Amino acid sequence: MGTILTTAQAGTLESSDIMITVAPAAEGSGIVIELESIVMAQYGKAIRQTLAEVLMEQGIKNAYLKAVDRGALDCTIRARALAALGRAGAVSKGEML
Amino acid sequence: MKNIINREIPEFVEGYGKVIPFAGAFTTLPDMQRQAPKVKTIKPHQSKLVASLERVFKDIPVQNGMTLSFHHHFRNGDGVVNMVLETAAKLGIKDLKIALSSIFPVHAPLVEHIKNGVVTALDTNYMSGPVAQAVSLGILAKPVVLRTHGGRARAIECGQLKIDVAFIAAPAADEYGNINGVQGTAACGSLGYAFPDAQYAEHVVAITDCIFEYPLAPVSIPQTRVDYVVKVDSVGDPKGIVSGTTRITKDPVGLKIADTAARVIQAAGLIKDGFSFQTGAGGASLATAHFVRQMMEQQDVTGSFALGGITGYMVEMLEKGLFKKLMDVQGFDLEAVQSIGLNPNHLEIGADYYASPFNSGCTVNMLDTVILGATEIDTNFNVNVVTGSDGVIMGGSGGHADAAAGAQVTIVVANLLRGRLPIIVDQVLTVTTPGETIDVLVTERGVAVNPRRDDLKAQLKAAGLPVKEISDLKALAEQISGAPEALTTGNNIVAVVEYRDGTIIDVVRQVEA
Structure with a gap:
């Protein structure tokens, strides 16, 4: 595991949610996170860190991740990121739990 | 230099002039004559x-x-x-x-x-x-x-x-x-x-x-x-001038805050004959009027007046005899417009009569209580209603600082979290209304009382209200959403925030494009 097989998405653009899209990236290209947020000034760094942590925890070395944040809490960000990775074939359901 | 609430402001602002620093809500006194325009005449016909x-x-x-x-x-x-x-x-x-x-x-x-x-x-x-x-x-x-x-x-x-x-x-x-x-x-x-x-x-x-x-x-x-x-x-x-009927919010968090705010007013002993009240048209503010009304009806109380921007809801309270007068500086909806034209107890008042601090008495001074909103409030109860979380100007005091100064009990209603952002911070980005004029903060997770009002704190505790320290409420919010980083702004001053007495309470600095 740890490889994104296909482009996948989780989350919505509702207030207090975050929409996360993950896409495959070539071996050696590393992690690219693109972030838009309504609370960029206050939580931009924290959101990037959370996203990077989730990817690392799942052993993902190469990924393109785009997040459009509408003020989601940290737990929501983690859940949406994991769901997107699951749909992308990078994490199996059992591993998520 | 720093003014009395510790805000860094220049002594001179280019394009504004010499700054008189804010020294307290009732400290700076007038020392001038009223200004007079030139006398005119006009010929018959x-x-x-x-x-x-x-x-x-x-x-x-x-x-x-x-x-x-x-x-x-x-x-x-x-x-x-x-x-x-x-x-x-x-x-x-x-x-x-x-x-x-x-x-x-x-x-x-x-x-x-x-x-x-x-x-x-x-x-x-x-x-x-x-x-x-x-x-x-x-x-x-x-x-x-x-x-x-x-x-x-x-x-x-x-x-x-x-x-x-x-x-x-x-x-x-x-x-x-x-x-x-x-x-x-x-x-x-x-x-x-x-x-x-x-x-x-x-x-x-x-x-x-x-x-x-x-x-x-x-x-x-x-x-x-x-x-x-x-x-x-x-x-x-x-269509842009007056709205249709202003409705009470259906948001359960807003309703809970409003219910608690009404209980604060009750606990402060203000629900009695002669009660005077001001509230805004939005969210939890107007909903508070709804809960206050129920209390007034149950206890058979007749208020003296409701003040400020007037909505159809206040008109209904006037017509049902819950208030004897409405004092109206601005109508928000069709009902308010119709009522002021027809009802002799619905009075039109000027901005000076409503709220000017330098005359022989404005109406906010006669308020028992006012319900106000906040974009941010700090642990000293200073309120920001000027700048948003991105530092961009998105409002202003309007009558906020005036009513807060005048009312006997000034209540700020706000969600503890707006999206992910905690409403309570150590330092608000811009101070509009000084903390010394704010008595109570009501959130969905508890009520904080300004330490200047120990009398009120005792009353609210005795009534079983969920009284907490404002710093505890702040910590509670940060537990849920994490501590936010402070916004950084440039040095260029784009606005000076004048307190009602003409002193400078704060300045707004430019944000990055």
């Missing part, structure tokens, strides 16, 4: 009707560098400001100061007039939309002066805001300059914010789309102060 705005500009004449004033009762339906500034631009007039009591998205053309040098200064009590955004990005060389509704009246009366020409958007006028806001197609109700302008400006122009037979009745602004009457096709869009 001389007409005040002028064919066009252009003609008025030439008759006065409007010149470079003048201050033109406007009132905001037409809100986002206003057509008058844009019309007048278009005329100024067409005539090649430059360097105008625009003293408009509130600036709305409809006033977007102001941005172009600023770019072209037609307008070089703004003086207002509230601003939102494209003009506020452009100002926040530093479009004006001179900082905007942000005042309170009472403070604007004070500045006009005391000669600090000298108006050359007041343009009064008039829903109804007669040919001799009597004006009211209750008749005509653009009826907006009270014209209270225009009263000081009409009294103190050097020249007063009524702009209307409905001329009635002389004499107009009722009269809000009298012929004795109006020099010119201009008829135009339309003064604005009635």
Whole structure:
């Protein structure tokens, strides 16, 4: 595991949610996170860190991740990121739990 | 230098002048004469009707560098400001100061007039939309002066805001300059914010789309102060001027906050005959009126008056006999507009009478309680209603700081978290209303009482209200959402925030583009 097989998405653009899209990236290209947020000034760094942590925890070395944040809490960000990775074939359901 | 609430402000602001630092809500006292405009006369049977705005500009004449004033009762339906500034631009007039009591998205053309040098200064009590955004990005060389509704009246009366020409958007006028806001197609109700302008400006122009037979009745602004009457096709869009019925929020968090706020008022012992009350039209504020009303009905209490911006809900309370009077400086919906025209107990009051700190008594001083909102509140209870979480100007005091200073119990209602952002911070980005004038913060997860009000704290605890320290509420919010990083702003000052007495309580610094 740890490889994104296909482009996948989780989350919505509702207030207090975050929409996360993950896409495959070539071996050696590393992690690219693109972030838009309504609370960029206050939580931009924290959101990037959370996203990077989730990817690392799942052993993902190469990924393109785009997040459009509408003020989601940290737990929501983690859940949406994991769901997107699951749909992308990078994490199996059992591993998520 | 730092003012008494520890805000870093310069001693001199380019384009504003010498700064008098805020020294406490009731510390700085007036030391001046009232200002007086030039005395005028008019010959019998001389007409005040002028064919066009252009003609008025030439008759006065409007010149470079003048201050033109406007009132905001037409809100986002206003057509008058844009019309007048278009005329100024067409005539090649430059360097105008625009003293408009509130600036709305409809006033977007102001941005172009600023770019072209037609307008070089703004003086207002509230601003939102494209003009506020452009100002926040530093479009004006001179900082905007942000005042309170009472403070604007004070500045006009005391000669600090000298108006050359007041343009009064008039829903109804007669040919001799009597004006009211209750008749005509653009009826907006009270014209209270225009009263000081009409009294103190050097020249007063009524702009209307409905001329009635002389004499107009009722009269809000009298012929004795109006020099010119201009008829135009339309003064604005009635849909943007008044809304339909203002409804009580259905948001369960908002309702919980409102219910708690009403219980705070009850616990403070204020629900009794003679009760006086002010609340806003939005969310939890108006919903508080709903819960207060239930208490008044159950306990058979008759209040003396409700004050401020008036909604249909307050009209209903007047008609049901729950309040004896409404004191109305601005109507928010159709019901309020109709009521002020028909009900003799629904009184129209001017901005000075409502909230000016420097006269022999304004009405906010007679308030038992007021319900106010907040964008942010700090652990010293200082409130920001000017700048948003991105540092961009998105509001202003309006009557916030005035009512907070006047009321016996000032209650701020706010969600503990707005999206992910905690409402309670160590330092608000911009102080609009000083903490010494805020008594209670009500959130959905608890109530905090200003340490200055131990009496009130004891009353609320005795009534079983969930009283917590404001720092504990802040910690609770941060447990849920994480501690936010502070916003960084530049050094350029885009607005000075004047407290109601004319001292500087804070400044707004430019945000990055």
